[in-house]
């Protein structure tokens with residue numbers, strides 16, 4: 001997978017040299033480049049923003065630098081990338097979207113700042129590539145960079161070979177429509193608190209049922225909304241009785 005990121009704060013993405021993403025870049029699974037939007041400005045002050053038409057607070061990101069950046073990173077003669085634009089007005093980012101994006105050959109992220117990017121940038125881009133405005137959640141950030149870090153981590157971990165234990169992908173929260181069950185490791189008792197006996201029983205059927213029950217209870221308490229979408233057929237008879 002190829003990923004291009006455009007931002008006025010490219011240094012925000014230094015963490016992408018670390019850990020599993022860093023390893024995915026080193027072994028070629030992920031070909032990632034970060035670009036400074038100011039590289040597509042031509043004035044001495046490298047201006048990327050201006051006052052909003054119609055008035056109002058703050059500044060808006062000018063269309064010209066963005067247009068040149070997207071032209072350079074998504075040239076007409078190549079297969080167009082999928083353009084992702086973090087925004088509080090975007091569609092919610094979900095694990096399902098992470099899987100969808102993990103199947104894309106080329107992602108192009110546009111990180112806005114100030115009050116956002118001139119709308120015409122997105123409208124013009126949409127004439128030649130898929131454009132998705134995406135939101136992390138119902139809260140307000142300073143800009144799109146943090147959202148790109150989150151999205152990239154969620155997507156990269158789904159790429160083949162990135163996670164050593166691919167089995168964990170099937171057992172984690174949101175992978176099977178529930179929050180994951182509590183996890184424990186040694187020691188068997190810590191500050192007087194024991195590990196649940198079932199997890200030390202060696203009875204894998206009992207352990208799987210216990211984890212499923214705990215996941216259902218935890219999901220019902222913390223995220224009842226996730227249960228409404230659950231296929232009842234996926235619950236065994238005991239789950240329904242619980």
Ligand SMILES: CN1CCCC[C@@H]1Cn1ccc2ccc(-c3n[nH]c(N)c3C#N)cc21
Nearest residue numbers: 086087112113136137139140141143144147
């Ligand atoms: C505060 N300021 C004036 C109001 C409008 C937003 C603006 C700040 N801002 C500029 C670009 C930009 C991109 C993403 C986000 C963002 N906030 N919350 C999310 N879940 C986000 C995502 N993903 C915020 C951004």
